[in-house]
Amino acid sequence: MIEEIFGVLLLVFAFIVFIPILRSIFTIQQAHAGIIERFGRFHRVVQPGLHLKFPYIDRLAAILSLKIEQNTITADTKTKDNVFVKVNIAVNYRVVAGREREAYYTLSDAKAQIQAYVLDVARSKIPAMTLDEVFERKDDVAQAVTQHLSQLMQQYGFEIVSSLVVDVQPDSAVVAAMNEIQAQSRLQLAAQAKAEANKILAVKAAEAEAESKALQGKGIADQRKAIVAGLNDSVASLASAAQTSPAEVLRTLLMTQYFDTIREIGIQSGAKVILLPHSPGSMVDIGNQIRDAMIVCQRGEQVRGCSPD
Numbered sequence: 401m402i403e404e405i406f407g408v409l410l411l412v413f414a415f416i417v418f419i420p421i422l423r424s425i426f427t428i429q430q431a432h433a434g435i436i437e438r439f440g441r442f443h444r445v446v447q448p449g450l451h452l453k454f455p456y457i458d459r460l461a462a463i464l465s466l467k468i469e470q471n472t473i474t475a476d477t478k479t480k481d482n483v484f485v486k487v488n489i490a491v492n493y494r495v496v497a498g499r500e501r502e503a504y505y506t507l508s509d510a511k512a513q514i515q516a517y518v519l520d521v522a523r524s525k526i527p528a529m530t531l532d533e534v535f536e537r538k539d540d541v542a543q544a545v546t547q548h549l550s551q552l553m554q555q556y557g558f559e560i561v562s563s564l565v566v567d568v569q570p571d572s573a574v575v576a577a578m579n580e581i582q583a584q585s586r587l588q589l590a591a592q593a594k595a596e597a598n599k600i601l602a603v604k605a606a607e608a609e610a611e612s613k614a615l616q617g618k619g620i621a622d623q624r625k626a627i628v629a630g631l632n633d634s635v636a637s638l639a640s641a642a643q644t645s646p647a648e649v650l651r652t653l654l655m656t657q658y659f660d661t662i663r664e665i666g667i668q669s670g671a672k673v674i675l676l677p678h679s680p681g682s683m684v685d686i687g688n689q690i691r692d693a694m695i696v697c698q699r700g701e702q703v704r705g706c707s708p709d
Contacts, residue, residue, distance in 0.1 A: 424454065424455045424458075425451075426451055426452075428446055428447065428449060428463065432463050432464065433497075434446040434463050435461040435464065435504050436459070436460060436461065438457055438459075440459075442461075443458060445500045464495050464504060466495055466497060467494060468494045469492070469494060470490055471490070471491045472489070472490045473490075473491065473514075473515045475488075475522035477526045477527060478526075479527065481530045485568055486567075487522055487526060487534070487541070487565060487567070488567040489518055489542070489563060491518060491549065491563050492560070492561040492564075493510075493558050493559060493561060494558070494561060495557060496554075499557035502557030503556060503557035504557075506555075506556045506557065507558075510558060514549065514553065517548060517552055517553075518545055521544055521545045521549075525540075525541050538565040542562075542563045543563075545563040546560055546562060
């Protein structure tokens with residue numbers, strides 16, 4: 401009976417003494433800090449590592465993270481041109497090392513406090529800017545948030561590392577209207593470019609046609625000059641060789657050319673019926689006309705298609 405009582409007392413003693421001693425041993429992880437209270441009052445800040453606290457007297461009230469944390473706030477506001485937008489602002493902050501006491505005991509909810517300050521800055525800064533300026537000057541909004549929060553949160557033991565405007569979301573109808581404006585503007589530019597291209601093509605085609613016509617006219621004129629020069633040489637050499645007049649030689653050449661032409665027309669595939677004056681008298685008339693034209697040209701008269709040369 402006595403042994404049983406002694407065993408029970410030993411267990412009670414171990415529970416009262418050894419277990420609180422074991423619970424008084426604790427560790428703090430890296431990049432964290434512990435708040436120790438004694439009898440409900442702040443006592444000290446413990447750094448990462450192994451620590452001891454007095455049982456029943458000291459209490460580990462909280463463990464604060466010294467890492468950089470991010471708080472993303474969405475601000476609903478409107479711009480200077482009366483466009484409602486949602487602006488997402490990410491605030492990076494951390495507890496200042498050595499000021500863990502202020503960070504723990506001053507603010508009950510640091511995230512809610514930061515959110516309130518960010519909304520206040522955003523709703524005072526953005527209404528003074530147009531929608532285009534909000535997109536173009538996002539850094540100005542972020543800088544204003546950082547400056548305002550840094551001054552306010554420093555007294556509470558928090559450091560504002562940076563603030564970023566990560567997204568600007570206008571109303572869906574406004575986005576659709578902006579996209580439509582851009583689409584129509586680009587279509588207008590495309591139509592102008594196409595019209596300019598067509599204009600250039602038309603001008604170049606007209607210039608090419610004019611140059612082609614000029615070259616064709618020059619070619620026809622040169623051809624006629626060559627034909628006349630060739631006939632002149634042929635008539636002169638045949639007249640000298642045959643001991644006859646140039647008029648007779650010219651009639652002979654015209655008759656030969658005439659029959660060659662008739663032959664070429666006849667051998668062409670799909671040739672049509674052509675009515676021509678087919679008599680020696682006609683050939684005489686053609687020869688007389690050519691001779692008269694040459695005589696007129698030799699006299700220097702202004703006749704189209706001939707020259708005194």
